[in-house]
Amino acid sequence: MDDEFESLRASAQEALRVRDLSAVGELLAAHDPPEIVRLLEQEPHAADRAVMYRLLDRESAMEVFELLDTGMRAELIEGLRDEDVALIFEQIDPDDRAQLVDELPAGVAKRLMQGLSPAEREVTLSLLGYPRRSIGRYMSPEFVRLRPRLTVGDALTHIRHRGADAETIYLLPVTDDARRVEGVVGLRELVMARADETVAGLMVEARTVRVTDDAESAARRIVEAQLLAAPVVDGEDRIVGIVTIDDASRILEEADDEDAARQGAAEPLRRPYLTTPVLGIVRSRVVWLLVLAVSALLTVQVLGVFEATLEEVVTLALFIPLLTGTAGNTGAQAATTVTRALALGEVRARDVLAVAWREVRVGFVLGALLGLLGFALASLVFDVAFGAVIGLTLVAVCTLAATVGGAMPMLARAVRADPAVFSTPFISTFCDATSLIIYFVIATRILGL
Structure with missing residues (x-):
């Protein structure tokens, strides 16, 4: 199947390159809408996507349009002739039309809304009147209702x-x-x-x-x-x-x-990867990278504060990647688990204390297991005192990271923010800084620095 599709894709691209539009039309006519959608999604040039779409017959064009992602629909609308756009916009379902309006530039959306028939405009405006994230934006107002007394x-x-x-x-x-x-x-x-x-x-x-x-x-x-x-x-x-x-x-x-x-510190692309412009991908990532870069300065500041301690016991620096990595992973695991539980309705924002207490115990057990291993290995390589520093630090950072990782998505939901935003990226950065503070405080006390 993939070989057949690659052959179709190569043939379509070659026909487009030499501008043999009749050949492109014949290729498209011989394939089903799902295959055409896949072909459009993997065509990197917006102009060529619009050309292929215009070569479809009216029935196939509507089927293909309904199968496309909202982002690709919006881009396609901007690349078609006005008469084609007006026809598509009038014929698609009102709920799809409302979502498309959200993706289009304001000027284009206004022009399309004005071109609708009065009945379709009224239905679409009623959907657009509901909050953007509400189910009202996605419902269909076209349904059949019955009366109880009907036979x-x-x-x-x-x-x-x-x-x-x-x-x-x-x-x-x-x-x-x-x-x-x-x-x-x-x-x-x-x-x-x-x-x-x-x-x-x-x-x-x-x-x-x-x-x-x-x-x-x-x-x-x-x-x-x-x-x-x-x-x-x-x-x-x-x-x-x-x-x-x-x-x-x-x-x-x-x-x-x-x-x-968002758990990977990026915004969703809203359209297939190969059809997303490079600058669009950059925009989806750059804001979060800047936020995380600034927040990572906390880690640098912590290292600066304890610079004298590191100079006195250089061996401490060897375990920094282990401790910060363990803390970040523990917090990310907790955040992912709780974010999923929130999405499934298994927990609610008011359960934050119950979730935090559960994660305190989970983190402590995980920290104890890793701490015992760290204590044994560090004691064998260095000495018992240094092993105690590593073991106790692992217990402390795992407990803290799991608690924070579990509580942050709950707090995000309580303030009506996206729990995914508060998960992996922010928690990892937070755990890096706090784990270093815990590490150096414990080392100072036990090693008498």
């Missing part, structure tokens, strides 16, 4: 009449006349029931999400409950939209990508 026969007729434009018909919300959700019913249950049965006799309790709920938290609840879809309600329990499990899975995938990037 199954009438309900199926209603679905056939209204279902063509709906996000999904496999799980249908049941509401009263005021649009308040009373339950949900599956299409399978309707198809299998007698025509004279009522929807009220088939519906089950609905598991709804609030329109202002955090998108990641709401999506995780939907995926964990394995719901085909969940009604989205306002403060008065009136339905305003629906979120499918596909949309929820996409939200979680984007959130996981963001967390992974």
Whole structure:
């Protein structure tokens, strides 16, 4: 399969190089949308991506556009002709349109919004009115709702009449006349029931999400409950939209990508690596590198304070990488574990003391195990006093690093910050400085420096 794709990619690039557009069009027409998306994602030149996209027929173009990442959609929009853009923008789903607006320059977004039909503009503006990180930005306002008193026969007729434009018909919300959700019913249950049965006799309790709920938290609840879809309600329990499990899975995938990037001291790229400009990659990394470089000056300051101690016992310098590395790794492990527990809803911000106490014990046990090993090895190579310095330092730094690593994501959530930001990079830097202070204080006391 990879060999076939590489052959397709090489053929497309050669045809583009010589500007044989008919050959490019024939190549694209012979492949499915997922393969075309992969081809676009690995084409490094934005202009050539736009050329390939314009060579697709209308149906394939819409399928490909829906499969692209939001960042690539935004870039593609800027590279197409105005008439192509207007057509795409009108035809995509309102929730995809709202997310695309967030990625586009303000001027481009305004022009596209003005070009929409009145109905589509009103629907899109309603989604854009919700907080940026809320599930309201990701829901679809296009759904079929049923009334409890409908018979199954009438309900199926209603679905056939209204279902063509709906996000999904496999799980249908049941509401009263005021649009308040009373339950949900599956299409399978309707198809299998007698025509004279009522929807009220088939519906089950609905598991709804609030329109202002955090998108990641709401999506995780939907995926964990394995719901085909969940009604989205306002403060008065009136339905305003629906979120499918596909949309929820996409939200979680984007959130996981963001967390992974920030744990590595970078911002997510928002588009495939090969299609991201070099300056875009630089921007995603440089801010965090500057922050970490400045914070690392703490370590330099600590070494400066204890410079006389190092000159007196040069051997102390040999163990600095071991101690700072162990502290950073211990803190990073704790932070990663707690950040994941937060994302899964296993702990909440108010559990910070319970988490800190648990990590104190975990860190102490880990430090004791490593400390015993360090004490034995340092005592054999140097002497017992020096071995005691290494052993006690390992116990202390592991305990502190685990506690701080576990507590920092909890504190981040409490102040509505991203827990991933407070994990590996900051904790590693913090542990470097504090572990050195602990190390030199213990060495001063035991070795009488």
